[in-house]
Amino acid sequence: MxxxxxxxxxxxxxxxxxxxxxxxxxxxxxxxxxxxxxxxxxxxxxxxxxxxxxxxxxxxxxxxxxxxxxxxxxxxxxxxxxxxxxxxxxxxxxxxxxxxxxxxxxxxxxxxxxxxxxxxxxxxxxxxxxxxxxxxxxxxxxxxxxxxxxxxxxxxxxxxxxxxxxxxxxxxxxxxxxxxxxxxxxxxxxxxxxxxxxxxxxxGPLHGGAPGPVLDMLDDVGSEAHAETWLGEALDRGERLMGFGHRIYRVRDPRADALKDALKPLVATGQVDRDRIRLAEAVEQAALATLKERKPDRPLDVNVEFYTALLLEALGFPRxxxxxxxxxxxxxxxxxxxxxxxxxxxxxxxxxxxxxxxxxxxx
CATH class of the missing domain: 1.10.580.10 (Citrate Synthase, domain 1)
Structure with a gap:
């Protein structure tokens, strides 16, 4: 069983x-x-x-x-x-x-x-x-x-x-x-x-309810310079980093890259907050580095929720x-x-x- x-x-x-x-x-x-x-x-x-x-x-x-x-x-x-x-x-x-x-x-x-x-x-x-x-x-x-x-x-x-x-x-x-x-x-x-x-x-929050908290995390991080410190403190408190890790994928969720690419035309045409995207990219890189250092035995990469949150926010949907x-x-x-x-x-x-x-x- x-x-x-x-x-x-x-x-x-x-x-x-x-x-x-x-x-x-x-x-x-x-x-x-x-x-x-x-x-x-x-x-x-x-x-x-x-x-x-x-x-x-x-x-x-x-x-x-x-x-x-x-x-x-x-x-x-x-x-x-x-x-x-x-x-x-x-x-x-x-x-x-x-x-x-x-x-x-x-x-x-x-x-x-x-x-x-x-x-x-x-x-x-x-x-x-x-x-x-x-x-x-x-x-x-x-x-x-x-x-x-x-x-x-x-x-x-x-x-x-x-x-x-x-x-x-x-x-x-x-x-x-x-x-x-x-x-x-x-x-x-x-x-x-x-x-x-x-x-x-x-x-249920363990299935479809996690994209919104990605934006909560970005709001709390606030700036690119604060990303590494905030993420380290969150892990010290035993918190999960929203938008990272998946029950099935042992590598990067392919849907994450698809949605990241889908955001690019909105960025190029000024239809999305570029500072928001830069912050998200900084958090992504800092989170991957921190997770690799803190949890080397667990394959934790970006999942679909991370860029879902940014895309839906850009289109006008509330979290x-x-x-x-x-x-x-x-x-x-x-x-x-x-x-x-x-x-x-x-x-x-x-x-x-x-x-x-x-x-x-x-x-």
Whole structure:
């Protein structure tokens, strides 16, 4: 028995392969490096969903249908009330998603892909006392998200940056939320139920809740000159350095470099605070050197959370919404895994080992 199911193989999948030793991620036979350079969100969604529904999926068709689905699910924003507005954004988003009908068909999948993209910007605007903005079905998923969030059409660099993020985190093996999605799918409960289970797993701070604290760390460090001292003191207190280390990767997380590259056009065009980026790069270098010195036997490198925080901050998302943005990108992976499990797998029913007391023998 392995606690946490460490190294236990629980499924065969055609969707993604995470090679932690080599620092490589393959999604449906395509390397992350190629995808993040050449693919939009819609390209990646079509790639992941292909073959799991009763129709071929073209990118052009998906873009049109996804735009219509965003317009359809926006009607649920009217269900927002004061109680939902007070919830953390990911919880409010999950509550609105729970209003969607369950099913296994492609239309259900489209609504679930559209839902977080529409609900999260609406929730964030309402929390600021602003009116939610209706989707524009003619825009791409990334462009529409940013338009609904910020109230203006985004630049091409901003759209490309969000596309890069959504592509980068679209799928990543049998992580906690994806496994939750497959467990629910194995019961034939439906795609909405699978996605709700996955969101519930994602919101846990050990899974999808860590990018925000990266910014807290940068705020506390304050300046490049203070980076080494602050990091050393944090390790002396036994604290974890946010954005470093990963359960699977023994080397640098390939998604970190993909997102670092996605930030460069925003920096080059002055759409991001260059001082913030310079501080982050100084913290990165100081942290890697400090970790190598303090923990030479542990392979601790930059993970996806470090540059996720900087990219999402640059695009105008508040840090309390980062888990919700993660859900926007990962939902397509959850749906693909749920369909793969429902079509090809069995009811997931592992065994447990009882370690409690035994009944006392009669005297």
């Amino acid at each position: 392995n606690n946490g199911l460490e190294d236990v193989i629980a499924a065969e999948t055609r969707l993604s392969d995470v090679d932690g030793e080599a620092g490589r991620l393959i999604i449906r036979g395509v390397s992350l490096d190629h995808l993040v350079t050449h693919a939009t969100y819609e390209d990646t969604a079509a790639l992941l969903l292909d073959g799991f529904f009763d129709r071929p999926i073209s990118v052009s068709e998906l873009k049109v249908q996804l735009g219509r689905a965003r317009a359809e699910v926006f009607a649920n924003v009217q269900a927002m009330d004061a109680m939902l507005e007070k919830l953390p954004p990911v919880d409010a988003m999950r509550a609105l998603t729970a209003r969607l009908a369950d099913g296994e068909d492609f239309e259900t999948a489209l609504r679930l892909l559209a839902a977080p993209a529409v609900f999260l910007p609406a929730v964030l605007r309402l929390r600021k006392g602003e009116t939610p903005i209706a989707p524009n079905p003619s825009l791409s998923q990334s462009a529409d998200i940013l338009a609904m969030l910020n109230g203006a059409l985004p630049s091409k660099e901003q759209v490309a940056a969000l596309d890069a993020y959504l592509v980068t985190i679209s799928d990543h093996g049998l992580n906690a939320s994806t496994f939750a999605s497959r467990v629910i799918a194995s019961t034939k409960a439906g795609l909405t139920s699978s996605v709700l289970a996955a969101v519930s797993a994602l919101k 309390e919404a980062f888990t919700g943005v993660f859900a926007i990108g990962r939902t397509v992976g959850w749906i693909a895994h749920a369909r793969e499990q429902a079509l090809e797998g069995r009811l997931i029913r592992p065994r447990s080992v009882y370690v409690g007391p035994l009944p006392q023998a009669a005297a």
